[in-house]
Amino acid sequence: MPPAKAAAALTLAALADWLFYDQNAGLSVVLFAVALAGVSLASNFGHLARHRLLMAGAIVVAGLLPALEEFNAASLAFAVLALGAALTLTTNPCLDSVAKGAASLVDLLLVSPFRLFRDVVSAFSLPGLTKGFILWFVPLLLGTVFVFLFVAANPVLEIWISQLNPGNPAASLSLGRTLFWILALALVWPFIHVKWRHYTNVVPNGPRSSARDPAEPDHFIDLFGAGSILRSLILFNLLFSIQTILDAIYLWGNATLPAAITYASYAHRGAYPLIVTALLAAAFVLLAMRPGGPAEQSRVIRPLVYVWVGQNVLLVISSMLRLDLYVQTYLLTYWRVAAFVWMLLVAVGLILILVRIVLRASNEWLVRTNLLVLTILLYVCSLVNFAAVIADYNVGHSRAASGSGANLDMDYLIQLGPQALPAIDRAIQLHYANPVLVSRRNSLVEQQRQQMASWRSWGFRGWRLQRFLDRQQTNAPG
Secondary structure (H helix, E strand, O other): OOHHHHHHHHHHHHHHHHHHOOOOOOHHHHHHHHHHHHHHHHHOHHHOOHHHHHHHHHHHHHHHHHHHHOOOHHHHHHHHHHHHHHHHHHHOOOOOOHHHHHHHHHHHHHHHHHHHHHHHHHOOOOHHHHHHHHHHHHHHHHHHHHHHHHHHHOHHHHHHHHHHOOOOHHHOOOHHHHHHHHHHHHHHHHHHOOOOOOOOOOOOOOOOOOOOOOOOOHHHHHHOOHHHHHHHHHHHHHHHHHHHHHHHHHHHOOOOOOOOOOHHHHHHHHHHHHHHHHHHHHHHHHHHOOOOOOOOOOOOHHHHHHHHHHHHHHHHHHHHHHHHHHHHHHOOOHHHHHHHHHHHHHHHHHHHHHHHHHHOOOHHHHHHHHHHHHHHHHHHHHOOOHHHHHHHHHHHOOHHHHOOOOOOOHHHHHHOOHHHHHHHHHHHHHHHOOHHHHHHHHHHHHHHHHHHOOHHHOOHHHHHHHHHHHHHHHHOOO
């Protein structure tokens, strides 16, 4: 590990700590991206393709403009892709096709961050320590992440952990900041110390020569070799079984929770962290069980993968049940409907990953099938009147209608627009009537009539609502 590059990586990590840790992101993302691009340029100046520098600079500028306009998930994605594409364009000597460029970009952003730990250990020239460290690095790192997610999702586990650690040594050592520095170093290291995989064309039905065919890159083989994957799956299955058993006891079995925990808090805390857990698990399975990899042929690893994916599907179903319990208590919103749809997509995606492994299909098959499922689901959603569904559910499950649950949020009901009018009328009949509400309801009626006044804004859904309002006015007394 070159000392100058190590110092550059530590400097960038310190800059990331100053810009991002415990701070809201915004202009800081652009500043850090510019610093990363500059340090990367200086660190790899001797190996740059000078004729591509202008194009790479234009890509970086274009990629940072959305983040300069406003920081959000999309602008962050464009910034990361622009930095990766610029580095690939200027430093990869094997870049002669779009496919190789995409593969190099995936390798840079998803695989190369793990190379930091291999490079650090290799710097000590201890082969035995290096081998043992790499065998256990992925299991322990991801296992730690899963433990944190489970504790965040499950207040019962949080109580158990607090009882195991009454002294709270974290008060003297910030574990979060330490993990932030490790993550920052891992992410910037591939931009400082560039190493690209070499791709060769494999001739079908031709004899393989171990002397000529370049092996797969060491960092990929070591971190996701059969030994590391086997250890990971054994550890992950044990960790996930704890969460699965607790869900079976408290969520499905309706056992009595500890005194300080309510079912609403148990349900709400677990809904979203468990989806993140399932997504991380899916990413690991795709990396570990890549077609033709050493793990795919193992008779020991495949059953462990089946069990683990099955546990992840159960976790997603449990997350949907958690969200359903939370909705029963606090009623429905657009975001909660979107969460249900997202959880359904994650569950289907996990099942399709399992099918791909069983059928030994390609990743292209998996991508096509997921895109087909996504298209079908979005098409179905485009036909659903979510405003009416949410309004009907909230009125029907409100305290005034069912005798239990939450009080009806009439402001949110009005915000749903004219399609919520049938449910609003039901709410008014349930003694929610007041002059202000009636006035706002009439404003929605007028909005609907103006929309239907022109054939240009006609829609079948609006036409059905207008017929309902016309019948209602005809049947009204006086």
